Amino acid sequence: MSEKDQYKNRIELLQGTLDMLILQTLQWGPQHGYGIVQALRLQTEDVLQVETGSLYPALHRLERQGWVQSEWKQSESKQKARYYRITAKGKKQLARDLGRWERIVEAIGSVMYVKPKESES
Amino acid sequence: MKWFSNFGFQRRNQELQEEIDAHLQMAIADRVERGEAEETARQAAAREFGNILLVRDVTRQMWGGGWFEPLGRDVRYALRQLRKSRGFTITATAMLAVAICANSTVFSWIDGTMLRPIPGARDTGDLVSLQRGERNFSPTPPFSYLDYRDLREQNHTFTGILAYHHDWITLTGGAQPERVYIANVSANYFDVLGIKPMLGRFFLAEEETRPAIPNVVLSYSLWKTRYAADPAIVGKSIEIARHPVTVIGVAPEGVVGAMPGIREDLWVTLDPLGTDEWRMTHRSGGAVWLNVIGRLRPGVSRGQAAQDLDTVMHNIVAAFPDDHLGENRITLDPMWRSPFGANGYMAATLPILLAFAAVVLLLTSANVATLTLVRFVSRRRELAIRQSLGANRMQLVRQMVLEGVVLSIVAGAVALVLTSWTSKTFAWFFPANSNPTVLNGSMDHNVVIGIAVFSLLAGMLCGALPAWRSSHAPAVEVLKAESASISGGSRNRKLLSGLVVAQIALSLPLLICSGLFLRTLRNLASANPGFEQDHILTASVGLNIVGYSDDEVRLIRHKILDRVSALPGVKVASLTDWIPMTLGHKGEDAYPEGYVPHPHESLQVYHAEVAPRYFESLHIPILEGREFTPDDDEKAPRVLIVDQTAARRYWPGQDPLGKNLRVWGSLFTVVGVARNSTHIFVNESPEPMVYMSFFQVGYETIVQVKTDGNPVDLAPAVENAIHEIDTRLPVFDVRPMRESTQMASSFAVIQSTLAGMFALIGLVLAVTGIYGVVAYRTQMRTHEIGVRMALGASRVDVMRLVLSQGVWLTGLGLALGLAFALGLTRLIARLLYGIGANDPLTMASVVMLLGAMSLLACYFPAHRAMRRNPVTAIREL
Numbered sequence: 001m002s003e004k005d006q007y008k009n010r011i012e013l014l015q016g017t018l019d020m021l022i023l024q025t026l027q028w029g030p031q032h033g034y035g036i037v038q039a040l041r042l043q044t045e046d047v048l049q050v051e052t053g054s055l056y057p058a059l060h061r062l063e064r065q066g067w068v069q070s071e072w073k074q075s076e077s078k079q080k081a082r083y084y085r086i087t088a089k090g091k092k093q094l095a096r097d098l099g100r101w102e103r104i105v106e107a108i109g110s111v112m113y114v115k116p117k118e119s120e121s
Numbered sequence: 122m123k124w125f126s127n128f129g130f131q132r133r134n135q136e137l138q139e140e141i142d143a144h145l146q147m148a149i150a151d152r153v154e155r156g157e158a159e160e161t162a163r164q165a166a167a168r169e170f171g172n173i174l175l176v177r178d179v180t181r182q183m184w185g186g187g188w189f190e191p192l193g194r195d196v197r198y199a200l201r202q203l204r205k206s207r208g209f210t211i212t213a214t215a216m217l218a219v220a221i222c223a224n225s226t227v228f229s230w231i232d233g234t235m236l237r238p239i240p241g242a243r244d245t246g247d248l249v250s251l252q253r254g255e256r257n258f259s260p261t262p263p264f265s266y267l268d269y270r271d272l273r274e275q276n277h278t279f280t281g282i283l284a285y286h287h288d289w290i291t292l293t294g295g296a297q298p299e300r301v302y303i304a305n306v307s308a309n310y311f312d313v314l315g316i317k318p319m320l321g322r323f324f325l326a327e328e329e330t331r332p333a334i335p336n337v338v339l340s341y342s343l344w345k346t347r348y349a350a351d352p353a354i355v356g357k358s359i360e361i362a363r364h365p366v367t368v369i370g371v372a373p374e375g376v377v378g379a380m381p382g383i384r385e386d387l388w389v390t391l392d393p394l395g396t397d398e399w400r401m402t403h404r405s406g407g408a409v410w411l412n413v414i415g416r417l418r419p420g421v422s423r424g425q426a427a428q429d430l431d432t433v434m435h436n437i438v439a440a441f442p443d444d445h446l447g448e449n450r451i452t453l454d455p456m457w458r459s460p461f462g463a464n465g466y467m468a469a470t471l472p473i474l475l476a477f478a479a480v481v482l483l484l485t486s487a488n489v490a491t492l493t494l495v496r497f498v499s500r501r502r503e504l505a506i507r508q509s510l511g512a513n514r515m516q517l518v519r520q521m522v523l524e525g526v527v528l529s530i531v532a533g534a535v536a537l538v539l540t541s542w543t544s545k546t547f548a549w550f551f552p553a554n555s556n557p558t559v560l561n562g563s564m565d566h567n568v569v570i571g572i573a574v575f576s577l578l579a580g581m582l583c584g585a586l587p588a589w590r591s592s593h594a595p596a597v598e599v600l601k602a603e604s605a606s607i608s609g610g611s612r613n614r615k616l617l618s619g620l621v622v623a624q625i626a627l628s629l630p631l632l633i634c635s636g637l638f639l640r641t642l643r644n645l646a647s648a649n650p651g652f653e654q655d656h657i658l659t660a661s662v663g664l665n666i667v668g669y670s671d672d673e674v675r676l677i678r679h680k681i682l683d684r685v686s687a688l689p690g691v692k693v694a695s696l697t698d699w700i701p702m703t704l705g706h707k708g709e710d711a712y713p714e715g716y717v718p719h720p721h722e723s724l725q726v727y728h729a730e731v732a733p734r735y736f737e738s739l740h741i742p743i744l745e746g747r748e749f750t751p752d753d754d755e756k757a758p759r760v761l762i763v764d765q766t767a768a769r770r771y772w773p774g775q776d777p778l779g780k781n782l783r784v785w786g787s788l789f790t791v792v793g794v795a796r797n798s799t800h801i802f803v804n805e806s807p808e809p810m811v812y813m814s815f816f817q818v819g820y821e822t823i824v825q826v827k828t829d830g831n832p833v834d835l836a837p838a839v840e841n842a843i844h845e846i847d848t849r850l851p852v853f854d855v856r857p858m859r860e861s862t863q864m865a866s867s868f869a870v871i872q873s874t875l876a877g878m879f880a881l882i883g884l885v886l887a888v889t890g891i892y893g894v895v896a897y898r899t900q901m902r903t904h905e906i907g908v909r910m911a912l913g914a915s916r917v918d919v920m921r922l923v924l925s926q927g928v929w930l931t932g933l934g935l936a937l938g939l940a941f942a943l944g945l946t947r948l949i950a951r952l953l954y955g956i957g958a959n960d961p962l963t964m965a966s967v968v969m970l971l972g973a974m975s976l977l978a979c980y981f982p983a984h985r986a987m988r989r990n991p992v993t994a995i996r997e998l
Contacts, residue, residue: 033140034147052144052169053176056137060183077150081143082136 018050018058019067020097023090026068032081033059059084067093133184137177145170199524209496210528213489216886217532217583220485221575222539223879224478226562227471228571229544233563234382234467238456241376243315244416249423250459251282251413251430254448255723260460261708262286265408265444266391266401268437269307272413275433278426281313282415287378287385291667291851292347294360299347300663300851301386302557303361304378308390311338311372313416314379320344321355321370324390333395335366338388341374361387363668364394377559379414381456382463384557404437405444405710406785412461415453427453446712447724463560470868473949477631477879482575484627486582488886489528491620494587495897497521518588525584526577533576540564540572550871552863554703555661555854590616617894618930624890625934628883629971630942635880636963637946637953638873644955645866650702651798652739656692657858658832659700660839662822663851675755677846678815678822682732684842690829696732698821700858701800702865711811713771714781714788726767727800727808728784732815736762736795738827746778746793753814760814762793767809782811789813802865804954825858832857872952884974887934892978895927899982906986907994916987923986927979934975935968 025031025039036059037050062068067090073083086094145166152162170176203210239245251272253263264272264284273282287304308329311318319341328334337359339348348354358365366389378385392401400408417426430451438445454460458468497504504517544562551558662681664674678696686694699707711726718724733749736742744765753760761782768777768791780791789811797807813819824843828835836855843852854861899906906919914922943959950958 032143032147034144038151051171052141053171053179056140056176056180057183060180064183075147077147079143079146079150080139081147082140 017101018054019062020094020101021048021050022055022058022062022084023067023086023094023097026084026086026090027094030073030083030085032075032083034081036084062090065093066090134177134181137180141170141173141176195520195523196527198520199527202524203527206496209492213492213528213583214532214535216485216489217529217576217579218535218539219882220478220482221529221532221536221572221579222543223481223882224475224575225536225540225568225572226543226546227475227478227875229540229562229564229568230547231467231471231475232565232567232571233544233547233561235457235464235471236567237563238381238459238462238464239314239379241314241316241373242379245456247417247419248314248456249415249417249426249453250456250461251415252452252454252460253434254450254725256452256460261706261725262410262412264411264413265404266411267404267408268434269411269413271437272430272433273307275436276415276426276429278418278421278429279415280418281309282413283307283310283313283379284391284411284413285310285379286391286410286412287380287383289663290362291663292359292361293363293667294365295347298667298849298851300853301343302384304385304388305391305393306388310379310388313414315416316372316376318370319373320352321368323370324388328390330391330401332392332398332401334390335364335393336369336390337361337366337393338370338372339368340372340376340378340384340386340388343386344371361389366393380412380462381459382467382558382560384559386557403444404441409710414456423453423455427451447710447718447722463558466868469952470872473952474872474875476945476948477634477876480627480631481879481882482579483582484624484631484883484886486579487620487623487627488890489525489579489583490587491617491624491890491894493521493525493583494590494617494620495893497587497590518585521588522581522584525582525588526580529576529580529583532579533572536576537569537572540568544568550867550874552860552867553854553856554861554864555700556705586616614898617898621891621894621930622934622937624887625931625971625975626937626941628880628887629935629938629967630945631876631880631883632967632971633942633964634945634949635873635876636967637949637956637958637960638869638876640956640960640963641952641954642866642869642873645803645869648799648803648955650803650862651796652701652741653827654859654862655857656828656830656832657738658826658828658835658839658855659697659858659861660824660826660836660843660855661853662824662843663853664822665820667849667851675816677850678819680846681822681824681843684845685824685826685839688826688835688838688842690835690838691826692829693734693738693827695735695738695825696815696819697729697735697823697825698731698815698819699729700823700861701798702802702862704801704864706800709784711809712783714783716771725808727810728813729810730813730815730817730819732819735812735815735825738825739798741798742796744794744796745776746791748793749812749814751816754816757817759787759789759817760792761789762795762812763791764795764810764812765797766807767811768794770809784811784813785818799865869952869954872949884971887971888974888978891927891930891975892981894930895923895979896982896985898926899923899986903986903989903994906989907991907996910989910991911995920983920987923983924976924979927976927983931972931975931979935972938971939964939968 021040022036025036025043028039031039033052033055037052037055040048040050059068059070063070063084067087068084069087070082070084072080075081145163148166148169149159149162152165153159157165167173237245239248242248251263252260266284269282269284273279273284276282283306285304285306287302289300290303292299292301306324308324308326311323316323318338321338323338324336328336339354344350344354348359351357354368355370357368359368360366372388377383378388392398400410402408415426417423430453434449434451438449456464458464508514508517541564544564547562548560551560664677669677682694682696685691688694699705706727707729708725709728710724711728712724731749733751733753736748743762746762749760749762761784763771763777763782771777771782772780777791777794782789782791795810795812797810799805800808800810824839826832826835826839833856840852840855843850906922909922910916910919942964946958956963
């Protein structure tokens with residue numbers, strides 16, 4: 001399997017969650033790709049490290065779907081960068097993603113934390 | 122890639138690169154801020170980012186619609202593959218180029234003739250040519266002026282109807298007299314055609330009937346050559362047959378008149394000198410002289426228009442029954458197959474040749490597909506590796522199809538270059554003749570589009586099929602077992618066999634048709650036309666196109682006959698106004714006394730005006746009565762000689778001698794019966810023919826001489842003898858009869874030449890095809906053959922093994938081809954002469970030829986396999 005395909009698979013694994021994380025990050029204000037990586041690292045205290053190989057394809061896909069918009073702006077450090085901003089459509093999507101995520105967490109939790117039955121001993 | 126880059130794609134690529142650069146810059150800046158050294162920070166950031174190229178690649182896939190780049194990559198890959206196997210590439214390209222060129226050449230001929238019937242005219246699809254009476258090829262002009270005028274004024278389905286009549290005339294007044302083709306036209310002629318003058322104006326409606334308005338419109342080429350493109354020509358006076366006429370306009374470049382394939386040089390009104398009043402005020406006989414073309418109103422079908430005109434014609438016939446005996450039904454033809462001019466013949470020949478060419482293209486595609494398939498099989502390792510590296514099947518197929526498409530595009534480009542030359546070879550097929558023919562292929566956007574379609578089709582055929590098959594190969598199997606036993610798998614073997622069978626099946630009908638055409642040509646050449654063609658020289662004298670008075674003309678004719686007869690080497694000299702088998706004929710309505718025509722029977726007869734000793738010089742026997750004598754002149758009672766067809770039709774079981782025939786309103790008495798002879802084509806159905814006395818009603822003057830030796834040697838002497846009478850006499854079309862009559866078989870020559878060439882290509886392709894496949898398969902089975910021989914198979918057994926598959930394929934191909942041929946020959950039955958469409962001899966010999974050639978092609982690989990040393994054969998994988 002080629003390197004390219006490995007990246008593709010990872011996107012698939014994270015799809016949904018990565019999209020949700022990006023959209024959530026953009027809730028706090030427009031941000032560029034590097035900023036999103038940094039923000040997620042800070043937020044999760046280095047637990048989640050987003051691969052650039054997943055991030056940029058995801059950003060470009062989100063833009064194509066109309067959930068984010070981008071424009072070129074100067075950063076505080078005078079660096080010209082592409083800033084992504086969440087759209088109204090993106091906010092709705094985020095709400096949907098969040099709802100789904102909560103259901104998944106609940107469902108997985110109900111499996112993982114269930115008390116063992118006392119029969120069959 | 123360069124070819125496929127587009128602006129938007131490049132801009133987005135650029136932005137993505139900038140975005141990634143910005144990311145790296147910010148990461149480096151952060152690290153530097155945290156105290157790292159610049160260089161280590163740069164390396165760390167790059168490492169953290171990962172494979173930039175890959176990130177870019179994957180991101181780009183998110184854009185969608187970015188198919189330009191992969192396509193560009195595939196094209197480059199295809200080119201590299203094709204460069205690697207140069208032998209295959211050159212062979213395949215050459216074969217495809219020839220096949221495409223065969224198609225585009227025939228198509229360019231169709232395009233130049235049938236699809237552009239009237240150069241320069243607007244919307245020729247709305248134009249129809251009108252015919253009255255029985256429908257036939259190259260009819261005589263069917264309408265009188267008055268009938269034409271009534272049709273034009275009383276119809277409800279045409280936006281306009283034009284009429285014209287054309288003939289040779291001589292331009293005088295300049296340093297050198299020049300023979301040109303002049304057309305008398307209705308005033309709306311150019312209007313209906315939709316042509317605007319380049320200089321000056323065309324005719325006005327009121328000029329049509331007012332006699333004696335000697336105005337003339339020049340064609341562009343005449344204006345350019347004879348009048349040196351004089352920009353002030355309009356208003357100047359020129360001389361036509363010694364009459365002064367005024368130039369009122371010049372037609373645009375390329376306009377040559379309304380009859381397909383015929384070039385008109387200048388145009389005048391219907392009665393420009395006021396000398397043709399009789400012709401303008403009568404409805405029958407010599408007043409029937411106009412060809413008519415109409416432009417349909419938008420939305421009107423040809424059927425509706427024909428019905429409309431029939432109604433009008435019916436009223437005309439009812440009002441003037443004596444002028445309209447016989448059949449008067451009106452038929453309309455679109456210009457692409459108009460019986461007037463060349464297109465009637467084209468429509469009968471060229472589409473069939475295009476069908477043949479299409480078969481050649483199919484055949485070639487099958488052959489190239491075979492080569493491609495073999496190539497893909499030998500590349501199966503490469504394909505398997507690519508497949509296991511993640512290329513999906515669609516990508517592989519696309520890649521392989523693309524190789525076929527690239528091949529066919531190159532072949533198409535080569536064909537384009539070739540066709541720009543071959544399209545002009547059409548004119549070669551028409552021998553020098555007395556008509557101003559302008560027939561040739563044309564190389565325009567239609568042909569270019571045609572070539573594109575042909576090559577795309579070929580590319581798909583020879584790329585797609587093998588590609589689809591080859592992509593099936595299970596990658597693991599191929600990679601694991603590199604054993605010869607796989608040999609492309611049984612699927613490929615079936616496809617290969619199928620392709621070989623197809624090639625034989627397609628080439629057989631081509632060979633049979635060309636065999637039939639060749640035998641037709643031979644039959645035509647050896648057929649007895651009923652008159653002597655050898656040792657005859659004819660020369661036209663332009664007596665009535667230079668403006669002599671009637672008395673002068675009479676005197677000169679007699680002088681010509683006297684002087685030419687006296688020439689040494691001349692056996693018999695005569696005069697005529699028609700040469701048989703030159704595609705032309707004169708027709709006239711004739712009313713035999715005491716004959717009651719069947720309903721709808723045409724009373725038209727062919728006629729020719731001939732002087733004494735005409736029949737003697739051509740060896741046409743007079744069966745009853747007598748030949749014309751010098752006494753049958755204008756003072757004597759009108760006489761005529763009929764041929765057997767006319768005699769049998771009008772006076773069955775009676776003695777035709779002494780019977781009367783009314784032509785042009787006067788009575789002619791039959792004085793003789795001549796044996797039937799060919800009029801236009803050897804394979805025509807005989808039409809009644811009447812010969813009239815040249816010195817009574819002769820119009821054009823053609824000197825006909827029977828010579829002792831080669832007629833060509835006498836040409837200068839004959840010309841001199843005529844010029845001694847008057848140096849101004851135009852003498853033209855001086856040529857042996859044998860040469861003139863070639864015109865009658867020119868279409869048979871076209872058919873057999875092209876069909877022969879196509880069949881030869883077919884034969885070569887089919888034989889090389891079967892050779893290639895049998896040789897390839899035998900090579901693949903080398904190991905197996907070695908084993909068989911080691912186990913005791915004899916050389917003959919091996920030979921039989923290899924030959925048997927060749928025999929199977931050949932037999933199957935021949936059987937299918939024969940079935941196909943039986944269908945195809947029905948199409949050409951009409952074009953054959955003296956041979957049936959299913960002629961068993963031709964069929965059998967062609968089947969034998971193809972069968973023998975195929976077996977011979979199989980013999981070589983079989984022989985090679987037989988001679989193999991079993992030990993080395995087994996070792997070989």
